[in-house]
Amino acid sequence: MIEENVSLPRIHYLNSHYGWKSWLFTTDHKRIGLLYMVSITLMFFLGGFFALLIRLELLTPQADMFTADTYNKFFTLHGVILIFFFLVPSIPATLGNFLIPLMIGAKDVAFPRLNLLSWYIFVIGSLFTLWVVAVGGIDTGWTFYTPYSTTFANTHVIAATLGVFFTGFSSILTGLNFIVTIHKMRAPGLTWFRLPLFIWSLYATSIIQVLATPVLGITMVLIAAERFAKVGIFDPALGGDPVLFQHMFWFYSHPAVYIMILPSLGVVSELISAFTWKRVFGYKFVAVSSLMIAIFSFIVWGHHMYVSSMSIYAGMLFSILSYLVAVPSAVKVFNWTATLYKGSVSYDTPMLYALGFIGLFTIGGLTGLFLASMGLDRHLHDTYFVIAHFHLIMVGGAVMGYFGGLHYWWPKMFGRMYPEWWGRLSALIVFVGFNLSFFPQFIIGYLGMPRRYHVYAPEFQVLNVMSTAGSSILGVGYLLPLVYFIWSLRYGKVASNPWRAKGLEWETTSPPPPENFLEQPIVTEEAYNYPTRPAQPGKQTGKLTGGLNPPASPTATATGTGREAEVV
């Protein structure tokens, strides 16, 4: 889409203050969002680099690139970095921080200083982890299973667990901030069921962050304590119970999967609506399904432990609950599909990411059903089938959503557009590379290749080669946006609301002024209130009425949107 005669606003949040202090001591949620973005991008490419090394090693059945120990450190760092330092903070800390106040018509989040603190805590946690990478790594797997992690591992477990512990606080503070912000800072007239679905999903995510992350913190502290003080909580040699650790760990780490995917679900709801110019079908169902997922996510942790000597009756309960949590996820997919019906579907980059997301999330979710079934999990547990499943959800889901959101709100953040053609290409490459990487892994998994093997039986090789080929394509797909986004900061075409999308965040200038809105916005309509044309059998096209074009300046009153900008 091309906008005519748009110019950047004279003052916006990027140029209102200058100097490194104005960034490091800022309390502006938009700047903090960008700080987060820079830090997690570094972590993303570091973790991705480890992923490529892992796939390279798996080209052949023998260990011909790395020793066993090195390989173990690589997959551990790949997991720890990408889960705790990229996926968990990705959408909430960047897009969430940037957009929540804009979307609800607030000047900032509820606790701006706390927001900055959470970034500093995140950086401290990251530095711990980077230090671990620098001095020799950790080889316990990101799951830190005891008693290996507490007694037998000779790597930097304590430093890594402390890093994760610190980052947990950043996650808790972010969640706390969002909950209070969404409760108390909404613009007049913005009722709960007028909120954008992105806000709903972040609200659900924040609940999980606040309630689940402390358990991870405690667990990490207990591991560290067990390592240096021999407390005897997990190590059976000291009278502990190793399976207790698995319960405590998954009590956080299963909800954590939903911390990663829920924001993406929200982003995709926004994208589908914006690129069909249509209200999301079954808005209330989609909104409530986010909360349902958040609630159910707390009571399914045991499905990671069917074969861990847990009681089979407990296993049965966790199995049935795991199927229940799949229902709201399925509802979202069906509703997005129904939203496309009779929409006005454009093929801009964010939409391609969103459609790719739906495909991957569907396959990822459905393969989760296989693993939730006790009888099948007895075969599939800890095989590559599991790897493929959770990568489809976390990478195919969370990362596709994150990238889609970045492309969609990029002009909002910087007032400039990325090159559209390259964007579509990257969406396509990521989708193809992703499927080629992980589809063969389902087959390898059912064949019985266990996870975390650097040497494997020769009959698995052909599929592993496919997977490695896919991962290199995926790597290219991830590097492209890095290049053209940086390019667009200077040379991109100036844009304000190139999608002609609705929502409070588009009611202000792009990039927004430091205080977000020059006047207090007042909401008088439902979310996604796009004008429609009467149902037509033919191929006639309705003319666009006023209201989709953003106001030329924030002081002008938008006509026909029902939102009256009033001086308060």
Place this chain on the structure above:
Amino acid sequence: MMPLTILTTCFNWTAAALRLPLFPEQASANAPNVDALYFFMLAVCGGVSIAIVLLIFYFAVKYRRRTPDQLAEEAHVPVALEWAWIIIPSLFFMSFFGWGAFLYFADAKAPKDALEIACTGRQWMWKFQHPDGQREINMLHIPVGKPVKLVMVSEDVIHSMFVPAFRIHMDVIPKRYTEVWFEATKPGTYHMFCSQYCGTEHANMIGSVVALEPHEYQTWLNGAATGSLALRGEALFNKLACNGCHTGDAEARGPYLPGLYGRNVQLTTGEVIVADENYIRESILKPGVKIAAGYDNIMPGYDGQLTEEQIIELVAYIKHLGKKYEQFEPVAPPTAPAPRPAGQNPDQTLPTGNVKPSMTPGTSPPATTAPAGAVPTPPPASEGTRPKPN
């Protein structure tokens, strides 16, 4: 089960045509059942994914934005549809759950006549002890057509026993026995993996399961045996002077052990538990934790004084002492078949020396290997499955 046979055949043909393995061997009685559920879910989930993807393509093409200003059409989708796609998937999910849980429960407990083999996992090897005392490392010889139960324990970290061809998987945990059982249906050599990350050489903690025809297994058994597990356990029992208190008399300071295994035991706390391997093990190592009602806490704990293999031998001896009240008598030496007390499993005391390999009475006749895809009748589910105390 005709569709399953057809599907399996199709899969195998596809695999042969593509020169790709798509599907692991079905080598246990349970494998076809697991695969049946797998194919059912594959059909349902695959159908749904294809339907959704095609629908998205169809909508995205049909309703694409033809002019820059084209608005969405008014669409009236009934809300009933929303409830339909909440309820119908839920029903499918429950069918997946029910089938999967049924599969798991049907095989949760090993049949009573299963051949028990002890398995000890350690970084980074699998050690096996057969009832007659044969020991193996990273190899497990088993007879075809007979249920085999592995009683497993780890010496260091958590491992996991995984035999893809049998579709079985069970974690192996330090200081606690876990069980898994299977019945091989096809002679052959199958992969055995450790699938729980256990440190540096995790990927090399692999072995082979060798399924043999019963007579071949017999031949193999007649290799070097050094006295049955129970016999070695008895020697240890006497050496450690356990028989000083567990005399079997009514006035003894220690509880009466014959018939203990599998029985309900009342504790001093009033709780009633089942005396399984884990209880016996715990009572040897930490006797003060669960004291049988009517006895004092006077037994010394043997925690740290016994190797895992010695504990396995002791437990085997105590289990051997029968499941009914009967005369407390020593284990017959392995030179002659032991007289089988009433109501007791035929234990694996087999004649050693130059005996022709033959079917000993009490073992099941060799099962004919089922054709690929045929579903053997599932073993009868044993009654009284109880959750393992954790």
